[in-house]
Amino acid sequence: LSRDSFPKGFVFGTATSAYQVEGMANKGGRGPCIWDVYVKQPGHIANNDTADVAGDQYHHYKEDVDLLANFNFDAYRFSISWSRIFPEGVGRVNWEGVDYYNRLINYLVKKGITPYGNLYHYDLPQALQEKYNGFLNRQIMEDYADYAEFCFKTFGDRVKNWFTFNEPRIVAALGFAVKRYREKYQAKQKGSIGILLDFNWYEPLTRSKADNYAAQRARDFHVGWFLHPIRYGEYPRTMQEIVGKRLPKFTEEEVKMVNGSFDYVGINQYTTSYISNPTSPSNVTSYQSDWNAAFANAKNGVQIGPRANSWWLYIVPWGMYKTVTYIKERYGDMNVIISENGMDDPGNATLPNGLKDTTRIKFFKDYMTQLKKAIDEGANVTGYFAWSLLDNFEWLLGYTSRFGIVYVDYNNLKRYPKMSAYWFKQLLEKKQ
Numbered sequence: 001l002s003r004d005s006f007p008k009g010f011v012f013g014t015a016t017s018a019y020q021v022e023g024m025a026n027k028g029g030r031g032p033c034i035w036d037v038y039v040k041q042p043g044h045i046a047n048n049d050t051a052d053v054a055g056d057q058y059h060h061y062k063e064d065v066d067l068l069a070n071f072n073f074d075a076y077r078f079s080i081s082w083s084r085i086f087p088e089g090v091g092r093v094n095w096e097g098v099d100y101y102n103r104l105i106n107y108l109v110k111k112g113i114t115p116y117g118n119l120y121h122y123d124l125p126q127a128l129q130e131k132y133n134g135f136l137n138r139q140i141m142e143d144y145a146d147y148a149e150f151c152f153k154t155f156g157d158r159v160k161n162w163f164t165f166n167e168p169r170i171v172a173a174l175g176f177a178v179k180r181y182r183e184k185y186q187a188k189q190k191g192s193i194g195i196l197l198d199f200n201w202y203e204p205l206t207r208s209k210a211d212n213y214a215a216q217r218a219r220d221f222h223v224g225w226f227l228h229p230i231r232y233g234e235y236p237r238t239m240q241e242i243v244g245k246r247l248p249k250f251t252e253e254e255v256k257m258v259n260g261s262f263d264y265v266g267i268n269q270y271t272t273s274y275i276s277n278p279t280s281p282s283n284v285t286s287y288q289s290d291w292n293a294a295f296a297n298a299k300n301g302v303q304i305g306p307r308a309n310s311w312w313l314y315i316v317p318w319g320m321y322k323t324v325t326y327i328k329e330r331y332g333d334m335n336v337i338i339s340e341n342g343m344d345d346p347g348n349a350t351l352p353n354g355l356k357d358t359t360r361i362k363f364f365k366d367y368m369t370q371l372k373k374a375i376d377e378g379a380n381v382t383g384y385f386a387w388s389l390l391d392n393f394e395w396l397l398g399y400t401s402r403f404g405i406v407y408v409d410y411n412n413l414k415r416y417p418k419m420s421a422y423w424f425k426q427l428l429e430k431k432q
């Protein structure tokens with residue numbers, strides 16, 4: 001495997017998100033986001049950790065960009081913190097925050113790393129949550145589009161690749177932001193825009209019709225919900241059957257807006273589960289019940305793959321191949337970017353042992369080999385982003401999980417490249 005195993009111009013990067021790496025959570029003029037409030041309620045996060053400091057990329061961004069360049073990456077996918085730009089979600093601009101992103105973007109450009117800006121990664125301004133319940137109110141569409149427009153206008157001269165949302169829930173809101181970009185900025189700034197969807201593969205547990213249909217329901221309720229309207233202007237058949245009249249119909253104008261509304265789709269691909277048709281409602285846990293499918297990590301007592309540190313992350317490289325091939329077959333020639341792929345080690349990994357991440361190297365090698373196979377067979381994939389550049393704040397798991405190819409010592413915020421970082425360096429070396 002080498003850079004040359006992939007099509008010409010294929011983009012290799014790493015991904016992070018603002019809340020997980022930036023730190024300076026309540027500083028630099030940034031307004032609180034919903035996660036700031038959530039993590040401060042005891043009992044939610046492992047060890048009651050917070051992301052107040054995290055990897056402090058806010059102050060270490062040069063070091064981090066230098067690492068990217070040193071490991072031969074082409075691109076960096078970062079997210080912009082909405083409440084660092086608009087502390088109240090709308091209205092007043094925090095120029096100190098704008099300056100920070102300008103510094104980061106300028107340094108990326110200077111180092112020859114292409115910036116991929118993601119406008120939303122779970123960190124809704126708390127002010128909008130309090131004002132009107134955030135995403136439960138349609139006003140969010142306008143406010144989000146205004147925020148997005150500010151970013152296009154301010155950073156779009158240098159950021160040519162945008163993602164609207166990580167793992168969205170409200171299609172219409174996406175449509176609005178994309179529409180503004182298309183109408184006002186795209187031609188001028190010559191950029192592209194897309195969304196990010198998490199898509200773990202669902203493999204039928206048996207070859208029975210019922211299990212196949214259950215797996216299809218799981219895929220449709222997970223990504224078909226978004227990809228179908230984008231491609232075909234309506235929700236997938238399984239959703240129409242199950243949700244029935246409660247499923248909103250798109251108006252003609254909305255169909256136009258979401259239909260084909262993205263230049264690319266980012267897919268976050270990590271793992272695979274077996275799916276079977278639930279034989280009784282008690283088979284289905286509440287988390288899964290709305291998908292009407294039962295999940296399993298083993299078949300006939302054989303685990304689907306080795307488990308990483310996170311409870312949900314089983315290492316199943318062939319799931320990458322199936323995911324990408326499925327998108328091609330079901331949705332046609334969509335331009336796909338693998339926007340996240342990676343695995344975690346336990347948070348208590350210490351130095352220097354924590355740097356010997358041979359399992360992670362094998363993970364990347366095996367998943368990328370499967371990706372290459374799908375591309376060789378005609379899948380239209382144009383980029384790959386490893387999650388993540390750095391160990392970071394892993395949401396509910398706090399710092400008990402390390403996803404980085406670079407180890408962060410949280411005592412002093414020093415960065416130590418793991419063996420996987422050097423593996424990438426070699427893989428991505430430009431011959432000639």
Ligand code: GCO
Nearest residue numbers: 017166167198268340387394
């Ligand atoms: C998500 C993310 C990341 C996670 C990563 C590992 O999908 O939740 O985009 O923020 O940290 O997926 O769990």
